[in-house]
Amino acid sequence: SGSVNNATPSAGVPANFACIGDPNDDVWYRFTASSTNHLVVLSGNSYVDRIEAFSQVLVGSTLTLNSLSCASAVSGVAQINLTGLTVGTTYYLRVYSSASQPALNAVLNNFSICIQTPPSNDDICSAQVLTAGAFATYVTGNNSVATDGSTIAGSCANFGSNFFKDVWYRVQAPSDGVLAVNILAGSYTDHDLQVWSTNNQGNPCAGTLTSVAC
Secondary structure (H helix, E strand, O other): OEEEOOOOOOOOOOOOOOOOOOOOOEEEEEOOOOOOOEEEEEEEOOOOOEEEEEEEEOOEEEEEEEEEEEOEOOOOOEEEEEEEEEEEEOOEEEOOOOOOOOOOOOHEEEEEEEEEEEOOOHHHHEEEEEOOOOOOOOOOOOOOOOOOOOOOOOOOOHHHHOHHHHHHHHOOOOOOOOOOOOOOOOOOOOOOOOOEEEEEOOOOOHEEEEEEEO
């Protein structure tokens, strides 16, 4: 959690004209990337409503900030989905209000901020295990920070050539060879589902995948 109470403007920050508002009450955070993708979430109220992400760039012998992305809050929440990050590199976040004057009620200057990482089943090598049974047992999934998958031969034609924000599961087929897979829609409803088999059950990420159904 944080606050922009009594915050002053920062000098020497490059302007990003896509970021509207007056950053005259900015506060700063930094994080070290543990993945090539991170989702930054700012939440609070309608007053603290801007977040901007920066990387550091070496120009000659001087380190300067480079604006990567910015976002405005919608219903009190602002999100930046950072992709193409370098693992181990430090990145910076600036939070501020777009208003020219601070809120009279100090509570309105408060906010919460967090960094999310890709799900554990982001690729086939770490696919989440499901158990087939006579009755459906659902697990909860989230692909909001999943990385985009690479093109795999045998992809379903109607899906196109890209796998955006894909997550992986694995299940052993029952003895009769019949397997029904269902998805219950959550907040995200535009899902595609593809079933694959592999010739390397012990290490599927090293095997050859064959598309079974879409």
